[in-house]
Amino acid sequence: MVICRESLDIDTKVEITNERTRERASARVTRAPRHSAEGFLTPLEFDKPFPMFWQISFPPSNWKPNDG
Secondary structure (H helix, E strand, O other), rough: HHHHHHOOOOOOOOEEEEOOOEEEEEEEEEOOOOEEEEEEEEEEEEOOOOOOOOOOOOOOOOOOOOOO
């Protein structure tokens, strides 16, 4: 999900850029955006898998926190 200044129609194609890495990806709007104080929360789906586009690492599915 990204924040946009304007509401975009479902199935609108967009190109997004990660400002930190300058990588670009094509995507489309999957559902109607919701208005928020920051702008329109817009659900996107990449045209092709791009798991590291945002450069966020998630723990493995079998990870469990230490209980101390």
